[in-house]
Amino acid sequence: MENHSEDPWQRAYDFAVEVARKAGEEIRKAGESEIKVMTKSCIVDLVTKTDERVEKIIIGSLKEKFGEGTHCFIGEESVAKGEPCILTDKPTWIIDPVDGTTNFVHRFPFVAVSIAFAVNKQLEFGVVYSCLEDKMYKARRGRGAFCNDEPIQVSDVKDIHKSIIMSEYGIDRSPDKVNKIFTTMQKILCIPVHGLRGSGTAATNMCLVATGAVEAFFEIGIHCWDIAAGAVIVQEAGGILLDVDGGPFDLMSRRMVCANNYIIAKRIIKEIDVFTARRDGAPIPKQ
Known part of the structure; x- marks a missing residue:
């Protein structure tokens, strides 16, 4: 059996990557099937529906995995509906289901799912899935950053x-x-x-x-x-x-x-x- 007592957040990190990919697929599908048949006036509704649907998928999956009530959530859509946007010391997921909604509407190719996790107000890991490019960026505190599992590094330009x-x-x-x-x-x-x-x-x-x-x-x-x-x-x-x-x-x-x-x-x-x-x-x- 896996021993997670050494490393309590690895399971959450791996699962966040999985959920981000699932959410990204949902966004791609919505973009392909629905935007084509919509008039501009309906697109705002589509965006809202897609945002809400994707956030529900993400938060629903996390609650199912980690147990209702054990973690807190700050999500763009839930905050828009009046949920509190307060970071406490509790384990907290911070979620943007569709970052780049205007891009999504215009099929401009940068749309991201963003999922972060904080404990004691410290960010432990972050996952950004740029779903139209199929690029999965991820990092855990103290363990380096990756894009599609290849290590990434900032530029060394000082000028x-x-x-x-x-x-x-x-x-x-x-x-x-x-x-x-x-x-x-x-x-x-x-x-x-x-x-x-x-x-x-x-x-x-x-x-x-x-x-x-x-x-x-x-x-x-x-x-x-x-x-x-x-x-x-x-x-x-x-x-x-x-x-x-x-x-x-x-x-x-x-x-x-x-x-x-x-x-x-x-x-x-x-x-x-x-x-x-x-x-x-x-x-x-x-x-």
């Missing part, structure tokens, strides 16, 4: 002029936020850097930092479920995580820079025009 930087525009289209985002991008582009990119999914962007394809990714306004799994993968690939003001990374703060090293991260932080985003789990002010 900002030779870097590619990633960011996203976020969903808040208020002119003042958009101005700040573009001011930041303009300043970074004019350093100058080799390029600015965005895949449309935070989880995938972080995995691209981890594989060394790009040097850094930053964003304000993301949620814990977008970045929790990627955070483990980046760190285990040798990268670093910081707040956009250069302070320590805080999973619930909705702001992050991840990079291959401190030199690149600090150089980018100098250019970021910071704006506020309400913390995950913070009470919504009454109107």
Whole structure:
């Protein structure tokens, strides 16, 4: 019989990879069969249905495997329905069932399933399955990071002029936020850097930092479920995580820079025009 007392989370880690693959297959099927026959007006419903269905598959499978009530869950869809978004010391799964829903609708080829696991508020492992590319990124704390079982590592570029930087525009289209985002991008582009990119999914962007394809990714306004799994993968690939003001990374703060090293991260932080985003789990002010 297997002895899991030595290593309590290996079984959970292996199972998370299995569940991510199953969820990814579900997303691919929905994309192939349903988007083709839909008018644009129905697509929003499809996205919601797919998100909800995939999250149910993930959380349902985890509850069945580990027993109802033993673990906590923070899932994008459940939070949208009013479930609390609070990270406690209990074993907690942090899930984004479909990261890149706009991509999914347009068949832009980056859509990810993101599953992370934290205990005592410490991230233990992360799994990101980029399901349209069929790339399985995964990492456990202290054990390295992998893509399709091959070890991955951040790039060794230290010269900002030779870097590619990633960011996203976020969903808040208020002119003042958009101005700040573009001011930041303009300043970074004019350093100058080799390029600015965005895949449309935070989880995938972080995995691209981890594989060394790009040097850094930053964003304000993301949620814990977008970045929790990627955070483990980046760190285990040798990268670093910081707040956009250069302070320590805080999973619930909705702001992050991840990079291959401190030199690149600090150089980018100098250019970021910071704006506020309400913390995950913070009470919504009454109107």
